[in-house]
Amino acid sequence: xxxxxxxxxxxxxxxxxxxxxxxxxxxxxxxxxxxxxxxxxxxxxxxxxxxxxxxxxxxxxxxxxxxxxxxxxxxxxxxxxxxxxxxxxxxxxxxxxxxxxxxxxxxxxxxxxxxxxxxxxxxxxxxxxxxxxxxxxxxxxxxxxxxxxxxxxxxxxxxxxxxxxxxxxxxxxxxxxxxxxxxxxxxxxxxxxxxxxxxxxxxxxxxxxxxxxxxxxxxxxxxxxxxxxxxxxxxxxxxxxxxxxxxxxxxxxxxxxxxxxxxxxxxxxxxxxxxxxxxxxxxxxxxxxxxxxxxxxxxxxxxxxxxxxxxxxxxxxxxxxxxxxxxxxxxxxxxxxxxxxxxxxxxxxxxxxxxxxxxxxxxxxxxxxxx
Amino acid sequence: xxxxxxxxxxxxxxxxxxxxxxxxxxxxxxxxxxxxxxxxxxxxxxxxxxxxxxxxxxxxxxxxxxxxxxxxxxxxxxxxxxxxxxxxxxxxxxxxxxxxxxxxxxxxxxxxxxxxxxxxxxxxxxxxxxxxxxxxxxxxxxxxxxxxxxxxxxxxxxxxxxxxxxxxxxxxxxxxxxxxxxxxxxxxxxxxxxxxxxxxxxxxxxxxxxxxxxxxxxxxxxxxxxxxxxxxxxxxxxxxxxxxxxxxxxxxxxxxxxxxxxxxxxxxxxxxxxxxxxxxxxxxxxxxxxxxxxxxxxxxx
Numbered sequence: 001x002x003x004x005x006x007x008x009x010x011x012x013x014x015x016x017x018x019x020x021x022x023x024x025x026x027x028x029x030x031x032x033x034x035x036x037x038x039x040x041x042x043x044x045x046x047x048x049x050x051x052x053x054x055x056x057x058x059x060x061x062x063x064x065x066x067x068x069x070x071x072x073x074x075x076x077x078x079x080x081x082x083x084x085x086x087x088x089x090x091x092x093x094x095x096x097x098x099x100x101x102x103x104x105x106x107x108x109x110x111x112x113x114x115x116x117x118x119x120x121x122x123x124x125x126x127x128x129x130x131x132x133x134x135x136x137x138x139x140x141x142x143x144x145x146x147x148x149x150x151x152x153x154x155x156x157x158x159x160x161x162x163x164x165x166x167x168x169x170x171x172x173x174x175x176x177x178x179x180x181x182x183x184x185x186x187x188x189x190x191x192x193x194x195x196x197x198x199x200x201x202x203x204x205x206x207x208x209x210x211x212x213x214x215x216x217x218x219x220x221x222x223x224x225x226x227x228x229x230x231x232x233x234x235x236x237x238x239x240x241x242x243x244x245x246x247x248x249x250x251x252x253x254x255x256x257x258x259x260x261x262x263x264x265x266x267x268x269x270x271x272x273x274x275x276x277x278x279x280x281x282x283x284x285x286x287x288x289x290x291x292x293x294x295x296x297x298x299x300x301x302x303x304x305x306x307x308x309x310x311x312x313x314x315x316x317x318x319x320x321x322x323x324x325x326x327x328x329x330x331x332x333x334x335x336x337x338x339x340x341x342x343x344x345x346x347x348x349x350x351x352x353x354x355x356x357x358x359x360x361x362x363x364x365x366x367x368x369x370x371x
Numbered sequence: 372x373x374x375x376x377x378x379x380x381x382x383x384x385x386x387x388x389x390x391x392x393x394x395x396x397x398x399x400x401x402x403x404x405x406x407x408x409x410x411x412x413x414x415x416x417x418x419x420x421x422x423x424x425x426x427x428x429x430x431x432x433x434x435x436x437x438x439x440x441x442x443x444x445x446x447x448x449x450x451x452x453x454x455x456x457x458x459x460x461x462x463x464x465x466x467x468x469x470x471x472x473x474x475x476x477x478x479x480x481x482x483x484x485x486x487x488x489x490x491x492x493x494x495x496x497x498x499x500x501x502x503x504x505x506x507x508x509x510x511x512x513x514x515x516x517x518x519x520x521x522x523x524x525x526x527x528x529x530x531x532x533x534x535x536x537x538x539x540x541x542x543x544x545x546x547x548x549x550x551x552x553x554x555x556x557x558x559x560x561x562x563x564x565x566x567x568x569x570x571x572x573x574x575x576x577x578x579x580x581x582x583x584x585x586x587x588x589x590x591x592x593x594x595x596x597x598x599x600x601x602x603x604x605x606x607x608x609x610x611x612x613x614x615x616x617x618x619x620x621x622x623x624x625x626x627x628x629x630x631x632x633x634x635x636x637x638x639x640x641x642x643x644x645x646x647x648x649x650x651x652x653x654x655x656x657x658x659x660x661x662x663x664x665x666x667x668x669x670x671x672x
Contacts, residue, residue, distance in 0.1 A: 052567075052571060053570075053571075054567050054570065054571070073570070074570045074571045074573075075570070075571070075572075075573035075574075079571065080571065081567075081568070081571045083564045083567070083568060084564075085562070085564055087562065087564035087565050087567065087568035088568075089565065089568075089569075089582075089583060089586075090586070090587065091586035091587070100569075100572050100574075100582070101571075101572035101573055104572060104573045104574050104578065105573055148568075148572075152572075
């Protein structure tokens with residue numbers, strides 16, 4: 001078991017004009033399950049490969065435990081990796097695949113057999129030990145790849161989108177199994193995925209990357225409740241958070257002629273200099289109100305384009321109209337979650353209000369959260 | 372062309388009216404049972420291919436006079452062993468076969484091993500000058516063999532290797548074609564992840580080569596081995612320069628057969644027949660090694 005530390009680790013690919021991973025600082029605790037998540041090309045796989053020793057580190061360093069492994073070859077790092085396409089040795093049986101690393105390390109034959117049998121039992125692979133990879137299903141191959149990592153008993157597990165080749169149902173099932181297995185083995189794990197649902201459900205903490213830069217690293221709950229910037233706000237949560245920018249007026253932000261109340265202090269800081277403010281609100285924190293109801297300006301009017309019925313919920317995909325004052329022409333798409341029975345009809349105009357304390361305020365220039 | 376029963380279905384399912392159904396089926400890679408026409412075509416091709424070998428056997432069992440008759444004979448005779456005996460007397464064919472087996476085996480093992488190593492390096496290892504070196508290797512294929520023969524002979528003579536087998540083996544231990552062939556095969560058949568998995572598993576580059584690359588490369592290695600063995604076995608130009616009829620390879624020995632005022636076709640054919648048999652054995656053995664689909668199941672996608 002060990003901690004993992006990225007200390008300003010940077011990777012610049014030859015002939016690239018910007019770093020694939022830019023001064024990444026990340027501290028991963030002993031036994032922690034950390035998920036690296038982000039859109040494709042954000043540098044999450046590169047970060048993992050740097051930790052694995054498959055990618056050079058151009059600046060900064062990486063430590064496993066107290067040991068600086070920046071220049072160590074993969075075999076000296078005491079890590080095990082699960083690849084996206086499993087990378088099983090095609091000519092070896094499941095047993096040989098799982099025991100290969102131990103064989104190279106010179107572990108005694110009966111010890112290899114014992115550890116392979118143990119891992120096979122955990123992963124329910126006992127009946128397939130003598131088969132070759134091509135005679136296995138996708139889920140079984142995935143488990144063999146996991147088994148190959150487990151038998152090594154490493155300090156750190158590295159997983160590079162291990163579920164992306166499974167079908168949807170198996171993916172959900174395996175997701176839970178991997179998370180449970182990791183808790184049981186209590187091995188520090190770094191897990192890469194582009195799927196924010198996987199990230200939220202599996203990780204103790206989630207690190208969100210974009211363009212090689214770490215945006216935020218926190219628990220799934222905190223990422224959801226307090227996104228550090230508009231990118232994280234839009235990336236975490238499904239459907240995504242609605243993020244709109246509009247002119248700051250007294251008491252709030254003006255959207256489509258109505259005023260959405262924003263706490264005075266946040267409004268002042270976010271709009272300083274520009275007179276504009278960016279706000280974010282999740283589909284699930286919106287309420288449909290009757291216009292002219294109460295003293296909140298009656299809610300923001302939107303026109304419903306599409307209604308998605310999911311049974312338990314309904315989602316309204318609506319357009320936030322242009323500002324009728326004419327100085328700012330601002331249309332935006334807004335998603336609203338509503339009760340399935342009371343869902344509005346297509347073409348109807350509904351008025352929205354954000355539930356208290358559910359409004360996120362961002363600086364329109366820096367895109368950073370304002371608290 | 373194949374099963375008639377499936378033809379109407381194909382026509383219906385082919386949504387695009389432009390493409391004729393038959394072409395679609397041909398390109399689709401669908402496995403269907405071969406029809407009678409396929410068998411007839413394949414049978415004819417096989418006959419045409421086998422006939423020269425059969426004719427060699429026929430001619431080897433006749434005399435010159437019988438061969439010159441009309442119509443030519445089409446059935447072998449009992450004289451086969453007499454003719455083989457005469458061929459063995461005229462030239463050291465036994466020694467030549469042993470020599471050829473040694474030479475062709477050494478060249479095959481050397482070429483396959485070196486080409487696989489070099490092909491792996493060119494395909495998967497990152498090093499400075501990779502591209503330039505590969506271009507240089509491929510460039511040597513454009514230099515005609517004849518151009519190098521004289522300097523090569525001078526070199527061999529200086530080493531006092533004339534009439535020794537190493538004179539034939541050493542210059543052809545690796546071939547540019549082999550390197551290129553293995554590189555092309557490995558760069559598409561060997562996924563990078565497999566090499567990375569081996570690295571993470573702690574394998575050295577050499578260990579990775581033996582335990583991961585060679586098993587994947589085996590079908591291509593078998594093909595290269597067959598081609599190389601055949602080329603080495605049939606090589607005549609360089610062996611007849613470097614060797615003499617005292618210590619010949621098969622082709623050199625055959626050149627000395629049936630000489631005289633009138634070439635003795637029957638004896639030449641008898642020699643050719645026994646000189647061809649070892650190659651057939653190699654084909655039968657290596658043909659089994661070319662197993663398709665060995666990579667299936669290694670990586671998904």
